[in-house]
Amino acid sequence: MINKIYKMNSEFIKNGGVLKTSELKDIGISSRQINKLMEEGMISRIKKGFYESTEDPPKEEVIIARLFPKAVFFLESTFMYYGYTDRIPLAWQIAVDKHSKITQYDIDYPIIETYYLEPKYINIGVDIIQVDGVDIRIYDRDRTICDALRYEKKLEREVFINAIKYYLKDPKKNARRLFEYAVEFNITNKVQTYVGIWL
Numbered sequence: 001m002i003n004k005i006y007k008m009n010s011e012f013i014k015n016g017g018v019l020k021t022s023e024l025k026d027i028g029i030s031s032r033q034i035n036k037l038m039e040e041g042m043i044s045r046i047k048k049g050f051y052e053s054t055e056d057p058p059k060e061e062v063i064i065a066r067l068f069p070k071a072v073f074f075l076e077s078t079f080m081y082y083g084y085t086d087r088i089p090l091a092w093q094i095a096v097d098k099h100s101k102i103t104q105y106d107i108d109y110p111i112i113e114t115y116y117l118e119p120k121y122i123n124i125g126v127d128i129i130q131v132d133g134v135d136i137r138i139y140d141r142d143r144t145i146c147d148a149l150r151y152e153k154k155l156e157r158e159v160f161i162n163a164i165k166y167y168l169k170d171p172k173k174n175a176r177r178l179f180e181y182a183v184e185f186n187i188t189n190k191v192q193t194y195v196g197i198w199l
Helices: 002-016 021-025 029-039 061-066 076-082 141-151 159-167 175-185 188-194
Strands: 018-020 043-047 050-053 090-095 112-117 124-133 133-138
Touching: 002 018, 002 021, 002 029, 002 188, 018 061, 018 133, 021 029, 021 050, 029 043, 043 061, 050 061, 061 124, 061 133, 076 090, 076 133, 076 141, 076 159, 124 188, 133 141, 133 159, 141 188, 175 188
Parallel strands: 090 112
Antiparallel strands: 018 050, 043 050, 124 133
């Protein structure tokens, strides 16, 4: 078993601290041994089929990316990543396909707020970043500002205004790409009104 635990720990490191049941079984750890490892406090269950290392607990965004690999970090979660807000949101906001099974996103931890989008909008402006060796899907800066404009009424006024203000100061913004996205989302006038005049 010592050899299996060593292998398990190195797999946890490779996968950001989260492993699926199938990945534990690939190492040779049986269901009974999984239960024993939980009893001993070496691992804990995140949700059915997913476990985390208790020795080096994973980051929340890594857990979300491992549980929902097709989800994309969205709105205030991207504001935080790009430095467009001074606030830590109460929940991780993620965008998912509106046809996906709603019950799968029913988790106690981490706290997530799920937005169900039309499939044609999901992959516009997706970037992949790596956190602890795990691929995380996140919308790029320019898509993020389009989303801020599209969901303006769902955002607190101060959060909305700060996102626009910080975007305008961001040397990595791409005005051409912003307007390309604006056309796709049919918000060209709004982008011109809030952002275009300052670019």
